[in-house]
Amino acid sequence: MTQKTEQSRSPSEPYSSPHAQVPERHASGPNTPFQHPEPYFNDKTSPCNMGCPAGEDIVEAIYLTAEGRFQEAWELILQENPFPGVCGRVCPHPCESECNRRELDGAICIHAVERFLADYGRSIPRSRPKSRPQRSKQVAIVGSGPAGLSCAYHLALMGYGATVFEALPKAGGMLRVGIPRYRLPRAVLDQEIADIRALGVEIRTNTLVGRDITLDQLRGFDALFIATGFHRGQKMDVPGEEARGVFSGLEILKRVSLGEKIRIGEQVAVIGGGNTAVHVARCLLRLGCRPTILYRRSRGEMTAIDKEINGAQEEGIEIICLAALTQILVRGGWAKGVEFVKMRLSRPDESGRRRQVPKKGSNFWLKVDGVVSAIEELADIEFLPDDIKSESQGILVERGCFTSRKGVFAGGDVATGRATVAHAIGSGNKAALAIERYLKGEDFFSIPESLGTDQILPRKADSGVVRFNDLNPVYFKKELPVPLRARPVKTRVKGFKEVYSGYKAEEIVTEAQRCFSCGVCNMCDNCLIFCPCIAISRRRGKFGYKIDVTSCDGCGICVQECPRDALSFRKVP
Amino acid sequence: MRHVLPRSQVQNFKIPKMEIMGSGHSICPGCGISLSLRYALKGLGRKTILVVPACCCSNADGSLLYTAANVPVFYAAYGTAAFAVSGIRAALDFQGKTDVQVVLWAADSNNRNFEFWTMNGADRREENFICVCCDDQAAIKARFPKSDFRGGLVEIMAARGISYAATASVAYPDDFIDKFHKAKRINGTRLIHIHLPCPPLWKISANLSIQMARLAVQTRLFPLYEVENGEKYTVNVIPDRGFPVEEFLRPQGRFQHLTNMQTEVIQKDVERNWKSLLNRAAE
Ligand SMILES: Cc1cc2nc3c(=O)[nH]c(=O)nc-3n(C[C@H](O)[C@H](O)[C@H](O)COP(=O)(O)OP(=O)(O)OC[C@H]3O[C@@H](n4cnc5c(N)ncnc54)[C@H](O)[C@@H]3O)c2cc1C
Ligand code: SF4
Ligand code: SF4
Numbered sequence A: 001m002t003q004k005t006e007q008s009r010s011p012s013e014p015y016s017s018p019h020a021q022v023p024e025r026h027a028s029g030p031n032t033p034f035q036h037p038e039p040y041f042n043d044k045t046s047p048c049n050m051g052c053p054a055g056e057d058i059v060e061a062i063y064l065t066a067e068g069r070f071q072e073a074w075e076l077i078l079q080e081n082p083f084p085g086v087c088g089r090v091c092p093h094p095c096e097s098e099c100n101r102r103e104l105d106g107a108i109c110i111h112a113v114e115r116f117l118a119d120y121g122r123s124i125p126r127s128r129p130k131s132r133p134q135r136s137k138q139v140a141i142v143g144s145g146p147a148g149l150s151c152a153y154h155l156a157l158m159g160y161g162a163t164v165f166e167a168l169p170k171a172g173g174m175l176r177v178g179i180p181r182y183r184l185p186r187a188v189l190d191q192e193i194a195d196i197r198a199l200g201v202e203i204r205t206n207t208l209v210g211r212d213i214t215l216d217q218l219r220g221f222d223a224l225f226i227a228t229g230f231h232r233g234q235k236m237d238v239p240g241e242e243a244r245g246v247f248s249g250l251e252i253l254k255r256v257s258l259g260e261k262i263r264i265g266e267q268v269a270v271i272g273g274g275n276t277a278v279h280v281a282r283c284l285l286r287l288g289c290r291p292t293i294l295y296r297r298s299r300g301e302m303t304a305i306d307k308e309i310n311g312a313q314e315e316g317i318e319i320i321c322l323a324a325l326t327q328i329l330v331r332g333g334w335a336k337g338v339e340f341v342k343m344r345l346s347r348p349d350e351s352g353r354r355r356q357v358p359k360k361g362s363n364f365w366l367k368v369d370g371v372v373s374a375i376e377e378l379a380d381i382e383f384l385p386d387d388i389k390s391e392s393q394g395i396l397v398e399r400g401c402f403t404s405r406k407g408v409f410a411g412g413d414v415a416t417g418r419a420t421v422a423h424a425i426g427s428g429n430k431a432a433l434a435i436e437r438y439l440k441g442e443d444f445f446s447i448p449e450s451l452g453t454d455q456i457l458p459r460k461a462d463s464g465v466v467r468f469n470d471l472n473p474v475y476f477k478k479e480l481p482v483p484l485r486a487r488p489v490k491t492r493v494k495g496f497k498e499v500y501s502g503y504k505a506e507e508i509v510t511e512a513q514r515c516f517s518c519g520v521c522n523m524c525d526n527c528l529i530f531c532p533c534i535a536i537s538r539r540r541g542k543f544g545y546k547i548d549v550t551s552c553d554g555c556g557i558c559v560q561e562c563p564r565d566a567l568s569f570r571k572v573p
Numbered sequence B: 001m002r003h004v005l006p007r008s009q010v011q012n013f014k015i016p017k018m019e020i021m022g023s024g025h026s027i028c029p030g031c032g033i034s035l036s037l038r039y040a041l042k043g044l045g046r047k048t049i050l051v052v053p054a055c056c057c058s059n060a061d062g063s064l065l066y067t068a069a070n071v072p073v074f075y076a077a078y079g080t081a082a083f084a085v086s087g088i089r090a091a092l093d094f095q096g097k098t099d100v101q102v103v104l105w106a107a108d109s110n111n112r113n114f115e116f117w118t119m120n121g122a123d124r125r126e127e128n129f130i131c132v133c134c135d136d137q138a139a140i141k142a143r144f145p146k147s148d149f150r151g152g153l154v155e156i157m158a159a160r161g162i163s164y165a166a167t168a169s170v171a172y173p174d175d176f177i178d179k180f181h182k183a184k185r186i187n188g189t190r191l192i193h194i195h196l197p198c199p200p201l202w203k204i205s206a207n208l209s210i211q212m213a214r215l216a217v218q219t220r221l222f223p224l225y226e227v228e229n230g231e232k233y234t235v236n237v238i239p240d241r242g243f244p245v246e247e248f249l250r251p252q253g254r255f256q257h258l259t260n261m262q263t264e265v266i267q268k269d270v271e272r273n274w275k276s277l278l279n280r281a282a283e
C-alpha cells in the first residue's frame, strides 16, 4: 500500500508520518536485508523558532526550563536576545501564533517562560556573558532603541568597540519613551541596558546626530549603524491643529515616561489606532483623564497590539471606529471641541479592497478639553546625506541592512518599516553579523541572502519546519495552558504598576512540559521501545541514541512512532 | 545543548530498561513477533525457557545456530508443543527449579488449530506454564470477518477457569509487560493472547504496524483485558474515545472489499462485545 503525504488529515484517516515513507518495494513482503532506507536522527526546526523575529532558540530554552535548568535556559536566550525581560512582556509573540500546540489545546505560553527566565536571571548572582578578545575596530551606532542596542551587544560580544549615540537623555528608544511602565517596568529595562553597558558598550545620551554631532564627524569609526526608529509625529491636517491643548501622542508618552508634568484637560480625544493611541489613552486614564479613542478605519484595521486594545477596553476606554476628524473647535486659543464625520466601507473595488468613504451628513461633535494626535509616526532622517538613499518610509536597504553608502548600515523600524521590538532586535542581530563580515573585509556578496529575510534561519538543525501534521498526535493529550494573570481593572488604573503578573517556578515548569518539542528529540524512548529489531540503543551517559544499521531492517516504525518527527529516513546509495 | 540526560517525565511508557533479547532475528520488517518476545522477556526475566512449535515465531529468535532471544529455546514439531512443555516442566520441577518459567510461544493459526487441543489437555492436567498465542488474525475469514474478531481464545480458557488469561498488544508495551510480570507470579495454566500486526498479511506498509495495532485497541476491536480464575474481569485500557472500526479496517489491503453495510455489522458486533465485557468487568 502506498502512503500519501498529507497536508490536512481528516480525523478518520490514520496518521502516517510523511518522513516514514517506505518505498513500495519494502512496503510489504519479505525482508530485503541488504538495501533498505535507513533511519537517522535528524533534528528539525520547530515553528516557534521559525516564528521568533529575534531568532531565539525557543524549543531548546523550553526544554531546559522543563528540566528546571533555568539559568542555562536564560543564558541560551541571551545568546540571541539581550532583552528577554523586555520581550517577555511587550512582544506580541508571533512565536505563539506559530506554535503547533495551538491546534490541540492552546499555544505554549512562550512569552511567560521568557519573562520568567529573565526575572529569574535578574534575581541570581551570575557571571556575565564573556566577550571575545578585544579587537581594534570601532562601530558607531545611532539610536539606542532595541535595534541599536542589540547590534551593539553582539558587536561587543564579538570583541568590537561599540559607541551608541542617543538624542534623548536616557537610552532605550521606544522601550524608554514609548511603551509605558504598566507594560514594561523600568527596573527591567534598566537592568538589561546596564548588562549591555557592562560589556563595554558606550552609550552617549543627549547627543542628537545631525545637531550635536554630524554624521561626518563619525567617519572616524570603521562602520556605522543607523537605527533611529520612527520618532516624528505626523500632522493631522485639520483646521485648529495649532491651538493650545493639542498634543502629539509621542510627546505625551515621552513626558509620562521621563516623569515630566503634563497639563491636559479632563475630557480628551485621542486620534489614531496604533500602539501610540492606545497607550496614550491608557496613560491619560491613569493620570485621571477621561480619554476616548477615535479611529478613521474599522476596529480590525487598528495596528495596535490586540491584547492592548482589549486591555484599554477593559479599563473602560471608549473606542469609536470609522470616525474621521474634520476640525478642531478653538475657543480663546484652546481646543474645546472636535468634529468628526462617520465613515462607511465602500463596495469592494477591483482589487477586492473596501475603502472608507465619508457618510454624508453624519458629522458629530465631541466636547473636549484636549486633543492628542496619535496617528502614526514618521522616520526623522533629515540628517542623512544624499548618498544614503531613503524615502519617506525610511532608509532603503539591501539584504536587510546595507545602505547605499559603503560601511553604513541601517536597521530597526527606520529600515524595515514599523514593526515590533523583536523585529528590531532581530534586525540589530543581523546587522551585527553583516558588520562583522564587512569589518573582516568580506564583500557584500559573501553575505548570505537570508540575512535580508524576516526570519533568522536555524543554526544546526535541518531547516525543514515541523508542522502539526508531521507530529504523531497519539502521544499528546489535552492540557490547558496556564492562564494569564492580569491585575484587576479597579486597582490597575490607579497607577502605573505592571498589568500582568509573572508565574511561579512550578507553574512555568508545568507549562514548559506541555511543549511538544517539535522536531527535536527529547529522549522519550519511543523509537527505542518500538524498534522490532532492537537496533536502537542509548548512548551511555550521553544524550541521544545510536542506530545499528546492520540490525535495522528498514521497517520505519521508529520514524513513524516518534511523537515529534525527530527521525528521518534516507536512501542508502 | 542537550547533553544531560532528561528526567524520565518525557517518556510515554514506563518499562524496564533491561534488554534480554538482542538484535539479529529474521522476521519480516514491521512484524510484531520480535517486539512481543522482547517485551515478554522484559516481564519474565532471564529464568525462562521458550517452547516454540513450527510457526512464524520460529524466526523470532534468529536463524541457524544463533539466537536473539538469549534464553533457552526448544523447537517443537507441529502439534507437540504442549507435550514438550509438560516434559520440560516436569524435569524442572524434579530438579527443584520451580522459579523457571516455561512458555509455550506460538503464532498464528497454528496455535488456534493444532496447539489449542494439546494445550487443552495440558490445562486439564493443571500444568504450570504460560501459553502465548501471537495472533496475527491469519485465520480470519477475509470475506466477512465478523465473528472472528472476538477474542475467543481468552473467553474459552476463562470459561474453563484457568488461573490467568489476558490479552495484550504491542502498541501498549507498558500494559504488555505488566501482564507478563503478573502472569509470572501466578501458578497454573496461564494464557496471554497477543494481537500481532503482520504487514504482509494485513497488506499495510511496515511502518504502520504499531499504529494499526493501536487502532485495533482504540476501535475496541481488540480490547485489552484480563481474567483471573475465570471470574475476575479487568479492562486494562479504556480508550479515551472509541474510534469507528472503519479506521482499523480501511487502511488494510485485506479489507478493501468490505461494504459499508458489512462494516456496520462489524461495528455493532464490536459495540456489543465491548458492552458485555464492561458488564462482566463491573460484576
Ligand atoms: C507607543 C508605542 C508602543 C509600542 N508597543 C510595542 C509593544 O508593546 N510591543 C512591541 O513589540 N512593539 C511595540 N512598539 C513598537 C516598537 O517600540 C518599535 O518597533 C521598536 O522600538 C523599534 O526599535 P528601533 O530600535 O528601530 O527604534 P526606537 O526604539 O524607536 O529607537 C530609536 C532611537 O533612536 C533615537 N534617535 C532618533 N534619531 C536620532 C538621531 N538623529 N540621533 C541620535 N539618536 C536618535 C531615538 O531617540 C530613539 O531612542 C510600540 C511602539 C510605540 C510607539
Ligand atoms: S509545541 Fe513547543 S516546540 Fe512546538 S511550536 Fe510550540 S513551543 Fe515550539
Ligand atoms: S524501528 Fe528499528 S528496524 Fe525499524 S527502521 Fe527503525 S531502527 Fe530500523
Ligand code: SF4
Pocket (backbone or CB within 6 Å): A041, A520, A521, A522, A523, A524, A525, A526, A527, A528, A561, A562, A563, A564, A565, A566, A567
Ligand atoms: S521517538 Fe523519542 S527518543 Fe526517539 S527520536 Fe523521537 S523524540 Fe527522540
